[in-house]
Amino acid sequence: MVSLLARLPWLRHPDERAPRVQAGWLVPAATAAVTVGGVAVLTLAVVVVQTLDPTGGLPFSGSLALAARLWLLAQGGQIRLSSGSIVLAPLLVTAAIAWGLSRVGRLLGRADELRAGRVLSISVAVHVVLTLAVSLLVSSPGARIGLPRTLLGALVLAGVAVGWGMGRDSGLLDSALDRLPSAVRPMLRGVLAGMLAALALCGFVVAVALGADTHGYAAVSGSLGGAGAGAVGLLGLGAILLPNAVAAALGLAAGPGFSVGTGTLISVHGISLSPVPALPLLAALPDTQAVPLLAFLSQVVPVVVGLVAGTTVGRWFTDPDGGPVVAGLAGIGTGVLMGVLSALFTWIGGGSLGNGALVTVGAPPLSTGLAVAAQCGIAAALAAATTRWRRAR
16 A cells, blocks of 8 residues: 555646645555554454364454554564563564555655654654554453553654655655765675675574474474464464574574573573473474584674675775775774674564563573674674775775
8 A cells, every 4th residue: 555655646746735735644644554554464364364274263353353463562562461471573574564664754755845854753653643542452351462662662663664764765864874974884885784694694594493303393383283274373473483583593693592481592502491382483493402513503604794794895995985994993883783783683583472481582682782793893894904905906
């Protein structure tokens, strides 16, 4: 729906007064389309899964409530159950929400008759109000929505995503970057290249771990019933949690490791195993107390990522930016920024699945960020200085 709004011909109407009149409803309509469309798509997916259940599955109201709760969790929401609080964002859904809101920001950036601050404020306010409405509708005595955390998550996500989209399409982002030192752009390119390399390599680690224990995946899936609805539902749940697994793998590659509850810790320094939820995605966990070879091999990921980031910085460095020494310092700064983003990524990708044994899930953000910053910073500095020196010859 957002893409359809973006192609409406009146956005390019020659009469300047037309967009100004219609922008009054464009801002809330485009923002509401993300929530309405997103919850509708999730509900449709849940309904399709329930139709495969021979016992009938959830009614439509139950499917709608489940989809809405997933939507709230994806924005950093909190669900309070009798067994404890669930605070674990399915990052694939989070990424979809951020993409939709950024598209709204790009669309609203074209209504340059209105001030950017006012447009951003209205869009964020509409998203937060809709989140509040969804929270009140699906909250129940057995599954209460934690409003403060949920609304704060919606506020931050909408502000960042819509602001990013508006900044890109209106040119404000480029104007802000032009005011910074010229070496900032190569650093940002290096951070982008490095983080994409980190996600790809950690995703490969997760894929290899799953592929090495397909029997365990099938056993866990079969133990939960084996019906078509169960298999498809577990596959979908694993898919939306796959980025969370990548975040945990980043913690493993950086050194600190990750935990699945208080009794299960996976790192190269040792492994502690205890009962975990019956989720097929967790079949990637080791079966014994011995540290697997894959965990040791993953330790090269931060170095490789730093080399990719540093090489990118060195290639984009020009004479006005500085020589090899400056490029090396920029590589260190790139590593620090990657450490900050890694800490943020692992923090968002972790959480809790109740009280007691599952109160902590994911990699420790602070130690992961520090480890990534140190390892990537050293590798990026060497790669950036070397690449810049070769290009300067």
